[in-house]
Amino acid sequence: MTTTxxxxxxxxxxxxxxxxxxxxxxIGLGRAGxxxxxxxxxxxxxxxxxxxxxxxxxxxxxxxxxxxxGGSAPPPELLExxxxxxxxxxxxxxxxxxxxxxxxxxxxxLHISGSMPAAVLGAPxxxxxxxxxxxxxxxxxxxxxxxxxxxxxVALEGGDEAVATGQALARKTGHPSVxxxxxxxxxxxxxxxxxxxxxxxxxxxxxxxLNSVGIEDDDAWELLQPLVxxxxxxxxxxxxxxxxTGPIVRGDVSTVARNLRAxxxxxxxxxxxxxxxxxxxxxxxxxxxxxxxxxxxANALVAPVERANDD
Numbered sequence: 001m002t003t004t005x006x007x008x009x010x011x012x013x014x015x016x017x018x019x020x021x022x023x024x025x026x027i028g029l030g031r032a033g034x035x036x037x038x039x040x041x042x043x044x045x046x047x048x049x050x051x052x053x054x055x056x057x058x059x060x061x062x063x064x065x066x067x068x069x070g071g072s073a074p075p076p077e078l079l080e081x082x083x084x085x086x087x088x089x090x091x092x093x094x095x096x097x098x099x100x101x102x103x104x105x106x107x108x109x110l111h112i113s114g115s116m117p118a119a120v121l122g123a124p125x126x127x128x129x130x131x132x133x134x135x136x137x138x139x140x141x142x143x144x145x146x147x148x149x150x151x152x153x154v155a156l157e158g159g160d161e162a163v164a165t166g167q168a169l170a171r172k173t174g175h176p177s178v179x180x181x182x183x184x185x186x187x188x189x190x191x192x193x194x195x196x197x198x199x200x201x202x203x204x205x206x207x208x209x210l211n212s213v214g215i216e217d218d219d220a221w222e223l224l225q226p227l228v229x230x231x232x233x234x235x236x237x238x239x240x241x242x243x244x245t246g247p248i249v250r251g252d253v254s255t256v257a258r259n260l261r262a263x264x265x266x267x268x269x270x271x272x273x274x275x276x277x278x279x280x281x282x283x284x285x286x287x288x289x290x291x292x293x294x295x296x297x298a299n300a301l302v303a304p305v306e307r308a309n310d311d
Contacts, residue, residue: 021168023048025082027074027097029056031139032112033088037062043173048081073100080104084165086133087111087121095120103128108165110158115189117182118158131158132185133166135175138196155180155188202276203228205269212266241286248280251293253300264305277301 022045026037029052037050038059049066050058051074058067068078079085079102087094091113098121103109109121110133121130137152154170154177156163163179170177180188203224210220234243247255256277263270281289281297289297 021084021165021172022046023082024084024086024169025074025078026050027085027087028052028089029058030088030090032135034059035139036086036088036112036135037065039173040169041065045169045172048083049078051075051078073097076102079107082107084108084110084169091116091120095122098122098124108162110162110166113185114155114192115186117185118162129159129161129165131156131162131166133169136192151175153178157182157185199228202272205272209263209266209269241283244280244283244287246280248277248297249284249287249289251284251289251297253296256297256300257303260300260305270305274301 022040024040024045025048026033026040027050029037029050033050033052034056037047038061041047041059041061047062047065049068050062051068053069053072055069058065066078068075082104083106085101085103085107087097087110089097089111094111094113094116098109098111101109103125105125105127106129107127108129108131109124110131111118111121112133112135113120114134114136116132118130118132124130132155134155134157135152136155137150152175154166154175156166156170156177157180158166167177167179203221206224207217207220210223211217215223231243231245234245237243247259259273260270263273278298278301281294281301284297285294
């Protein structure tokens with residue numbers, strides 16, 4: 001991974017935006033496609049138009065942007081107007097759709113998959129540059145002027161010219177970018193899945209555990225939400241090793257054993273606790289926990305659960 005390129009803060013959303021990386025055609029109007037089209041439009045990046053297989057509602061900011069829909073691929077009249085074509089479609093659709101595009105000379109073709117390399121686009125026409133542009137953010141809702149998309153980093157991969165175009169798009173929408181080395185996309189995306197989807201799934205497991213002791217879903221989430229927010233806030237100000245709290249970093253073996261006894265009827269939660277506990281031990285070691293303490297904690301995490309009287 002290369003060094004991170006920081007955004008040009010004077011550009012983002014400004015009225016004097018340069019247009020050296022447009023016009024852009026947005027191909028696919030799911031959540032990510034709509035959000036990126038909105039960001040580009042409000043940053044002053046010209047849009048050649050948008051296309052989707054079926055007609056979709058678009059943000060009001062795109063009201064003056066040509067809207068194409070229908071068919072199995074975008075029409076040539078859209079593609080010939082675009083300097084950059086951005087495929088914002090499902091991973092499984094990228095290769096087939098890319099093979100159907102009638103691209104103009106010198107087009108930069110990018111996709112936004114987090115796990116697929118630029119090579120999935122296939123052999124482009126002569127003069128076309130290919131790459132991937134992955135916004136590392138979860139687009140659950142469409143941004144509006146009063147509720148803009150949160151900041152995020154863009155991961156780039158592909159040919160030099162395509163990467164340079166991706167850097168320009170990221171910079172002009174106010175986002176830092178990083179360039180991934182060849183072959184890094186699957187591991188990069190696995191890390192992103194753990195940090196984002198994994199957090200949601202982990203919280204759901206915690207809610208389920210609270211359900212088992214009579215706390216309903218809404219009350220369980222109300223109980224956990226401040227803790228989750230506080231933990232994320234800690235990570236805003238410190239690296240993981242310094243942000244870690246709880247029984248493992250304290251070396252509290254007896255509490256870990258009690259936790260595991262409480263989870264013994266939930267094999268899934270027990271596996272999660274043990275796996276994350278092992279990872280937390282790595283952080284505890286970075287914090288200076290002794291080898292003897294680490295050995296005791298490791299034994300507590302893997303030892304068979306034994307019932308005990310906690311009174």
